[in-house]
Amino acid sequence: MVTTHPTAAHDFLNDPKRAAWHDQTLWMVRAKRDRMAATVPEWEQLRETAARIKDHTLSRLSEYLEQFSARAEANGIQVHWAADAEEHNRIVHGILQRHGVRRLVKSKSMLTEECHLNPHLEAHGIEVVDSDLGERIVQFKKEPPSHIVMPAIHLKRAEVGEVFHEHLGTPAGLDDAQALTEAARQHLRGHFLGADAALTGVNFAIAETGGFVVCTNEGNADMGAHLAPVHIACMGIEKLIPKAEHLGVFLRLLARSATGQPSTVFSSHFLKPRPGQEMHVVLVDNGRSRQLGRADYRRSLACIRCAACFNTCPVYRRSGGHSYSYFIAGPIGSILAPNVDRQAHADMPFASTLCGSCTAVCPVKIDIHAQLLKWRQEVVQAGGTGRLKPLALKLTGFVLRRPRLYRLAGRLMRRFAPLAQKLGLDPWTRHRDLPEPPARSFHELMQQQRRP
């Protein structure tokens, strides 16, 4: 039996103060995004253009992949192709092995998370240090990230202090963000200077030039890549864009949508390895070509991983990333996960109110909520919701078609709904209260009005 989202959210919601903080903090990020978007009069034109560039690229992806790999190779980058996670891990390990690498620094890469690269390398005796501050924190805690842009957003300062006390020897009880960040800076500097190889993600790869762009605020990707003798950049095949000028569109959207900044601090354009350095790009399919062939879900491949849909989602904000069964949580994760394994992630498309807020903020205009609905239909048709839900819906349909029965049911509900809540029959009401039922139904009120 798969753990459902409401069950998994239980622990998170057991701490109402933390849950409220999580909700408000992400909403604050969403509000920053709104303010930033409002400063760009052509914002909607940008979103529309970005969406169409992505649609175009996906429709000719094979040509762009060929063009990119040819140009990259001409630039002196070694290009590898991985059909699945296992092959990706094998390729990365092979490169590291050839160089006798024992210490790898890694900047944020959701792809390597998807492929479970860290445990694979660790099993081969290679130390992997995640260098993004949030990722380092969750790595110490042996937890997956709970958010794709803010990996440790589920943790409070004091908890980070405890983790650092244990792993970095900071004083017990230290919970000042500035001091904790400084401790991490010193700790990670040592790793940057001592690493034998660096691995980064890729935000955009440009077919025309064979180069790629990596965006960070901390500077960790660059610290790793420019010091180590070997740089490996791992990317899903959907990260391509045709030309360098298209970066203008995507970089204008990315940071504004993600954190409400006008730009990330560093937008690094890699084209060739530096003299004496080896640079590798690993192109990974791992189910993406399958998703490309599914017309209903194809546009999910346009995602630029800004996480705006997370920050705006009323369900994500109130349940936290760890309540989703896939490592990419939130609305976009709920579309991507069933492509990977429909059975294991059958419940994710239901962790949504279908309010459409995700679709409204998405910088590449993915019809997220419409795709969630389609997945629901598929899951239900395949019997993935169990027997209870379809039965309940049938019963509802039966009652709704019969006005008398409906009125009777309404009366019963007004009497007994508070009791059902007390018994905790509906997981949705375990941590929230139903409003007081009115004494009379709308129908009864209308009849009273009509009487003189």
Next chain:
Amino acid sequence: MSRDRILQAVRAAQPEALPLPDLAPLQTLPKTPALADFTATLDFIGARWRRAADLAEVAAALAAERPDGAAWASTVPGLAGSVDLAAIADPHDLGDLHAAVLPGRFGVCENGAVWLDETALGPHRVLPFIAQHLVLVLSARELVADLHQAYARLGAPDTGFGLFLAGPSKTADIEQCLVVGAHGARSCTVWLLGEPA
């Protein structure tokens, strides 16, 4: 081979070709770069900025403000640092660098970013990341309004590495508290030389 298998799978899955949108409407929006916009954005992103008539003024200010004995490197022509970058073979030796002074090609008003390519970084790409403090020197005339204008200006890339750098490194990964000075520079000062266009 996986390459062929992946390409074949993609070819089979991709839909009929869709048109590539024209960027001209975005590229030709009537926007003019203004120094006041650029400096306002620098304020917003936590970068410092100062104006100077010429390089000599910058050099004098830097000399006066530098802590005693601090190692600093410069790639700005006509402004020598205390460290000879060409004499350093291994970038790991830059670990103790106090400050780096770099020539920016142009600034972007909408986001406060300054373009630096490999010619501005000298022999070590890691320079703007590893230094504790960053000083960028830029002509006040060299501004573009937005990233469309920026990429139009850049044209085809001509060096192996380049970046848009917007302010000091920062993080908000601990409880969303903004902390300046993550892994890269702890401060970023942009010197604007001369009068704007």
